[in-house]
Amino acid sequence: MAAGDPMKLVEYTTSSEMMPQVAKALATELEQALKVREKICFAVPGGSTPGPVFDTLSTAEIDWARVNIILTDERWVPESDAQSNAALIRKRLLVNNAAAASFAPFFIEDTEIATAAALRSAQLSQLLPVDVLLLGMGADMHTASLFPGAQGLDAALATDAPMLLAVSVEGQQIRRLTLTAPVLRNAGSTHVLITGAEKRAAVARAATLPEAQAPIRTVLDTATLHWSAQ
Numbered sequence: 001m002a003a004g005d006p007m008k009l010v011e012y013t014t015s016s017e018m019m020p021q022v023a024k025a026l027a028t029e030l031e032q033a034l035k036v037r038e039k040i041c042f043a044v045p046g047g048s049t050p051g052p053v054f055d056t057l058s059t060a061e062i063d064w065a066r067v068n069i070i071l072t073d074e075r076w077v078p079e080s081d082a083q084s085n086a087a088l089i090r091k092r093l094l095v096n097n098a099a100a101a102s103f104a105p106f107f108i109e110d111t112e113i114a115t116a117a118a119l120r121s122a123q124l125s126q127l128l129p130v131d132v133l134l135l136g137m138g139a140d141m142h143t144a145s146l147f148p149g150a151q152g153l154d155a156a157l158a159t160d161a162p163m164l165l166a167v168s169v170e171g172q173q174i175r176r177l178t179l180t181a182p183v184l185r186n187a188g189s190t191h192v193l194i195t196g197a198e199k200r201a202a203v204a205r206a207a208t209l210p211e212a213q214a215p216i217r218t219v220l221d222t223a224t225l226h227w228s229a230q
C-alpha cells in the first residue's frame, strides 16, 4: 500500500451480519468472472473464521461446474486431521450447489512436502490466475501461511517466487504449503475476512510495517477487508 492510500475496509457490527454479505459479494464476483473465462479459479482459506461464509456461498446459484476451487494454504496433514484446511472446504463449501465445483487439494499422502509443492505447482499452472481470492488473517498478521519469521517467507515474498512453497513456522510442528505473494497479488479480486478487536489493530499496525514483518501487507493495497467487531 502506498503511503496515504486509504485501506478498503468494510466494517460490520456482528459476524452474523458480515458473513452472508461477504458470501453475496463473492458469489457476484464469481458470476462476473464466469462471464469472462470458461473455467475460473477461486482460492479459499482454512482456519476458524470462514466457515459461515462457505455455508451461505455453497447455496449460491452459480455455474459451479466451471469453478476450480484451490486453497490459499494447507497444513501438512491428511484430511482425516482436524487441522486440514481441505477437510474444512469439503465439509462447508463443497456441498449444496457448490458440490459441482472441482477441488484441487495440496496434501499428497506419503510424499515429501517439497516434492508435493513441485507436483501441485504444475497442476496450479493450469488453473491460475486466481479470479477471486478470499483470505484470512491471524492476529500475528500472517495471511495464507505467510507467517512473520517463517522459514521460507523471504522466498515466498519474492517477486519471482514459484506458485507454491513449503514453509515452517517456529513453534509449530506442522509444516505448511502456501500460495506465494506473486499469486496473491495477481488475483482478480481479493477479500480478507477478519473478526475482533485484536485483528483490527493488527491490520492497522500492518499498514506501517514491511511485508516481512506483516505479510498481510502483500495484499493490503488490492484487498477489500471485511471486519466485524464480534
Ligand SMILES: O=C1O[C@H](COP(=O)(O)O)[C@@H](O)[C@H](O)[C@H]1O
Pocket (backbone or CB within 6 Å): 044, 045, 046, 047, 048, 049, 050, 072, 073, 074, 075, 085, 135, 136, 137, 138, 139, 143, 144, 145
Ligand atoms: O493457519 C491459518 O490461519 C489463517 C487465519 O485463520 P483464523 O483461524 O485466524 O481465521 C487462515 O486464513 C489460513 O488459511 C490458515 O491455514
